[in-house]
Amino acid sequence: MSGHYEARFAAVGGQGILLAGDVLAEAAINYEGLYAADSPTYTAQVRGGPTKVDVIIDNKRIEFPRTTAIDFMLCLAQRSWDRFAKDLKDDCIVLIDPSLVHEVDEKYRVYRLPVIEITKKKMRKMVFTSAVSLGAMAGLTNIVKPESLRKALLKKAPRGTEDANKKAFQLGYDAALELLGKSG
Amino acid sequence: MDKNKNIERKVVFWPGNIIVAEAAIAAGCRFFGGYPITPSSEIAHVMSKRLPEVKGKFIQMEDEIAAMGAVIGASLTGMKAMTATSGPGFSLKQENIGYACMIEAPCVVVNVMRGGPSTGLPTAIGQSDIMQARWGTHGDRPVIALTPAYSDEVYSETIRAFNLAEKFRTPVFLLIDEVLGHLSERLEIPDPSEYELIERPRPTVKPEDYNPYDPSFGDVPPIADYFSGYRYHTTGLNHDMTGFPTTSQELGQSEQERMIRKVMSKVDEFESYEEYMTEDADILIVTFGSTARAAMVAVSDARAAGIKAGLFRPITLWPFPEDKLRELSKNIKGIVVPEANLGQLIYEIQRVAHCDAPIVGVNKVGGVPIYPNEILVKIKELV
Structure with missing residues (x-):
């Protein structure tokens, strides 16, 4: 990555999406020597309310810590899209789960990936939604190296869940490559 | 803060509120009295876990007013003490903040500012408590308020808040806001050899010769720890050098002037921009x-x-x-x-x-x- 990159992860409280933002930021800081700033938005509700986290990555110290031109957005809820799909660049990469997000502005580079279905069927626990999503992001973008993201995820994963997180990440990554027509 | 390139610093990725808590512990804070309030709650949360690990005390009081009272009490026993709050809690604490100014109890009050007035916007930024910090409690008194802008500064200014509180025997405000409180960014934790920690002046005279507001020791008289054998009286009323109430106009004038002077005469030493x-x-x-x-x-x-x-x-x-x-x-x-x-x-x-x-x-x-x-x-x- 060079220069300045902005990513937004939007979902509803309880989907664990704040963790995905932390993992991206820590991957940039710890494994690529970059600067990163991570700002979650809190709403009054904790579970079920629309929530997001913004991550800015830069190769120099970050001055303004909020997003103004977003390069990548992951969204896992329609009402989060309706509320948070702002400040996206025209060529923003948008990753959505088509079972949860039905209407988006098609002017963006929209990728539809069944993150929830993959997590439910192959991981059997919804806590791995973030890991699958991060894997998918690693496949669709080159913000940081996939290996940096994987390492940051495993470092953050609770003890004993490393293998499962690794598997979830790989599932997301492979699904994204398949979507792009590349082989995993 | 001096930067020494030979020192290897630990790199962390903490939100501002956690930085405040960790820096407070590094500054020697061993007491937190509080009442959780968004967007400052993470400070109380981390202190409740970390203070017992360093033989400190954490107490969640019944409200913001009592929390400030607990901080003042802890300070009088000689502990470096703090609380953290946001707008509505800052309003409630004002009376006891004035008391801390009057009895000259060192303490740190963190205000993670949110939208106001009243309960306003608990989860979002405001910077509307700055005049409250300056004028919020009644009467003339010195005010020190620090406003860091970056993660590394949140760390260093938290330490400085304790140092200034101890040095001048006065409450010090650390004013951040929701954006900084919840923003995580790269932070290199300074090594303890890179900063100085200041302790309050303590008496060197015998307990029987001790007067808590004795002007012969200068504008910042030594303060004895409660329960250390030095017995003295503490009151929010105008007091003489023994700490007992007085209605003397001359003393009222000279003591209030001293309280202002103790900070304002040294402003060149700590003013920063x-x-x-x-x-x-x-x-x-x-x-x-x-x-x-x-x-x-x-x-x-x-x-x-x-x-x-x-x-x-x-x-x-x-x-x-x-x-x-x-x-x-x-x-x-x-x-x-x-x-x-x-x-x-x-x-x-x-x-x-x-x-x-x-x-x-x-x-x-x-x-x-x-x-x-x-x-x-x-x-x-x-x-």
Whole structure:
């Protein structure tokens, strides 16, 4: 990555999406020597309310810590899209789960990936939604190296869940490559 | 803070609130009395876990008023003590903050500012408590308020807040806001060898010869720890050097003047600010805390557009670095004061600035921070 990159992860409280933002930021800081700033938005509700986290990555110290031109957005809820799909660049990469997000502005580079279905069927626990999503992001973008993201995820994963997180990440990554027509 | 390149610093990625808690412990804080309130709650949360690990005490009190009382009590026993709150809690604490000023109990009060008035916007930015910090509790007293803007500064200013509280025997405010409290960014934790820790002056005389407000020791008299054998009286009433109440006009005058003087005569030693491209600036931006980060970008953007803009960012917001601003404002064509409130700091700038040039605000409330382009628009209007 060079220069300045902005990513937004939007979902509803309880989907664990704040963790995905932390993992991206820590991957940039710890494994690529970059600067990163991570700002979650809190709403009054904790579970079920629309929530997001913004991550800015830069190769120099970050001055303004909020997003103004977003390069990548992951969204896992329609009402989060309706509320948070702002400040996206025209060529923003948008990753959505088509079972949860039905209407988006098609002017963006929209990728539809069944993150929830993959997590439910192959991981059997919804806590791995973030890991699958991060894997998918690693496949669709080159913000940081996939290996940096994987390492940051495993470092953050609770003890004993490393293998499962690794598997979830790989599932997301492979699904994204398949979507792009590349082989995993 | 001295930077020594030979020291390997630990790199962390903590939100501002956790930085405050960890820096407080590094500063020697061993007591936290609080009542959780968004967006400051993580400070209490971390302190409740970390303080017992370092043989400190954490107590969640029944309300904000009692929490401030607990902090003052702990301070009197000799502990470095703090609380953390936000707007509504800061309002409730004002009476006891005045008491801490009057009895000269060192303590640190963190206010993670949110939108107000009243319960306002619990989860979003505001910067509208700065005049409350200055004037919130009644009576004349010194006020020290620190307003860091970056993660590393949140760490170093938290340590400095304890040092100044101890040095001057007074409450010190650390004013951050929701943006900084929840923002995580790269932080290199300074090594303890890189900063100094200050302890309050303690008596060297025998207990029977001790007077808690003895002016012969200077403007900051030594303070004895409760339960250490030194017995003395503490009251919020006007008191003489023994600590007992007095209605003497002369003493009332001299003691209040001493309390102000103990801080204001040393202001050159701790006043701090940052200047960015002010040397040849036509337009000066004056702001603080997280809003200053938007202003930094606005200055760069203005320069790129051929406008000579510069930023003056007080870090000690109170006492306001007025000599420096007076000097900077001499040949200026306009001053812009962005703040996440409807106009508070601008009054101080109007009072201090030495110019006939226009002084205009960029004011935004409602929970969204001021963006760089909103400041840039105002700069362009002034040119």
